[in-house]
Amino acid sequence: MQWRNSSARYGAVSILLHWLVALAVFGLFGLGYWMVELDYYSGWYKTAPDIHKSIGILLFFVMLVRMLWRGFSPSPSSLPEHGRLTRLGSKFGHAFLYLGLFVLMLSGYLISTAEGRGISVFGLFEVPATLTSIPDQEDIAGLVHEYLAWALVVFAGIHALAALKHHFIDRDRTLLRMFGR
Amino acid sequence: MLKKTLATLVLGTALLGAGSAMAADYAIDTEGQHAFVNFKISHLGYSWLYGSFKDFDGSFSFDEKNPEASKVNVTLNTKSVDTNHAERDKHIRSGDFLNVDKHPTATFASTAVKSTGEGTADISGNLTLNGVTKPVVIAATFIGQGDDPWGGYRAGFSGSTTLKLKDFDIQKDLGPASQEVELIISVEGVRQ
Numbered sequence: 001m002q003w004r005n006s007s008a009r010y011g012a013v014s015i016l017l018h019w020l021v022a023l024a025v026f027g028l029f030g031l032g033y034w035m036v037e038l039d040y041y042s043g044w045y046k047t048a049p050d051i052h053k054s055i056g057i058l059l060f061f062v063m064l065v066r067m068l069w070r071g072f073s074p075s076p077s078s079l080p081e082h083g084r085l086t087r088l089g090s091k092f093g094h095a096f097l098y099l100g101l102f103v104l105m106l107s108g109y110l111i112s113t114a115e116g117r118g119i120s121v122f123g124l125f126e127v128p129a130t131l132t133s134i135p136d137q138e139d140i141a142g143l144v145h146e147y148l149a150w151a152l153v154v155f156a157g158i159h160a161l162a163a164l165k166h167h168f169i170d171r172d173r174t175l176l177r178m179f180g181r
Numbered sequence: 182m183l184k185k186t187l188a189t190l191v192l193g194t195a196l197l198g199a200g201s202a203m204a205a206d207y208a209i210d211t212e213g214q215h216a217f218v219n220f221k222i223s224h225l226g227y228s229w230l231y232g233s234f235k236d237f238d239g240s241f242s243f244d245e246k247n248p249e250a251s252k253v254n255v256t257l258n259t260k261s262v263d264t265n266h267a268e269r270d271k272h273i274r275s276g277d278f279l280n281v282d283k284h285p286t287a288t289f290a291s292t293a294v295k296s297t298g299e300g301t302a303d304i305s306g307n308l309t310l311n312g313v314t315k316p317v318v319i320a321a322t323f324i325g326q327g328d329d330p331w332g333g334y335r336a337g338f339s340g341s342t343t344l345k346l347k348d349f350d351i352q353k354d355l356g357p358a359s360q361e362v363e364l365i366i367s368v369e370g371v372r373q
Contacts, residue, residue: 040353040356041356049268112267112268113267114267115266115270117266117267136260137267138268138270138271139260139274142271
C-alpha cells in the first residue's frame with residue numbers, strides 16, 4: 001500500500017487518519033456520556049474529564065493534519081457507478097462531519113477555558129485559554145457541545161450505515177477503499 | 182389622575198414618615214461594587230471553598246436609634262455564581278445544584294430584626310433559593326456609617342447564616358463534610 005492517495009485508491013496515511021478519528025470520536029462520545037454522570041466520590045470524577053479533554057485536543061491536531069493531508073494528497077475520485085446525487089450527498093455529508101467535528105471540539109475547549117484556565121494535555125503541555133468573555137460562555141458552549149455531540153455521533157452512524165449499504169446492497173468498492181483495497 | 186396619584190404619594194410618604202421617624206432608606210452599592218454575597222462550603226472536609234454571586238441588588242432601611250425597625254431586601258441572579266472555575270460554575274448552575282434555568286433568582290426579605298448586642302442583630306427573614314422558601318436567621322454586624330468623600334452618606338453591615346443544602350432541595354450530595362453552606366453577606370448602602 002502506498003502512503004499517498006492515488007486517483008483510484010486511498011493511501012495508508014488517509015486510511016490511518018480516518019480510522020483513528022473514528023475511534024477517537026466514538027470513544028470520546030462514550031467517555032463524555034459516562035463521565036458527566038459520575039459521582040463526586042468516584043475515582044474517575046477528575047481523571048475521566050482530564051482524559052476526555054486531552055484526547056479532544058490531540059484529536060484537534062490530528063484533524064488539522066488530516067485537512068493538510070487532504071490538500072497535499074487529494075482523495076481518490078468518486079466511483080464511476082455513483083450518480084450525481086450520491087456524489088453530492090457524500091460531499092455534503094463529509095463536509096458536515098468535518099465542520100461538525102471542528103465546532104464540537106471548539107465548543108468543548110470554550111467550556112473548560114471559559115474562566116481563563118488552560119487545558120493540560122496529559123500533563124505534557126498546556127493549551128492556553130483565548131476566548132473568555134462570551135456571556136455565559138461555559139453554559140452556551142456546554143449546550144452546543146452536548147447537542148452537537150449527539151448530532152455528530154448519529155450522523156457518523158448514518159455515515160457507517162451508508163458505507164455498509166454500498167458494500168452489501170450496491171456491492172461497490174466504497175467501504176473496501178477505506179481498507180486500502 | 183395625576184392629582185390623585187400625587188395625593189396618594191404625599192399621603193403615603195407622610196404616613197411612612199410618621200411610622201419610622203428616623204429610619205433612612207439605603208440602596209446597596211452594587212454600582213461601585215461595595216457589596217458581596219459570598220458563600221463558603223467545605224471541600225471533602227479538608228479546606229474551604231469560597232464562591233460569590235456577582236449579580237444582585239437590594240436595599241435596606243436602617244435607623245441607629247431603632248435598629249429593630251430595620252428592613253432588608255436582596256434579590257440575586259443565581260446564574261451569576263462564580264467560584265473561579267468555569268466547569269464547577271456550570272455544574273452549580275445545573276439541576277444538581279441551583280437549577281438556574283428554572284429558578285433564576287434567589288431572594289431574601291427580612292421579617293423581623295432583633296438586637297443582640299452593641300452593633301449586632303439577628304435578622305429573621307424568608308430566603309427563597311432553588312424555588313424553596315424557608316425562614317432563616319442572619320447574624321448581622323453593623324460595621325460603620327457616615328459621610329463619604331463624594332457627597333453621599335453610607336452605612337455598612339455584614340452577616341452570615343448557615344444553610345443545609347438538602348433544605349433547599351439541592352440534590353447533589355457532596356459528602357458528609359459538605360452538607361451545609363455558609364452564606365456571607367457584606368454590604369454597603371448609599372442613603373437615598
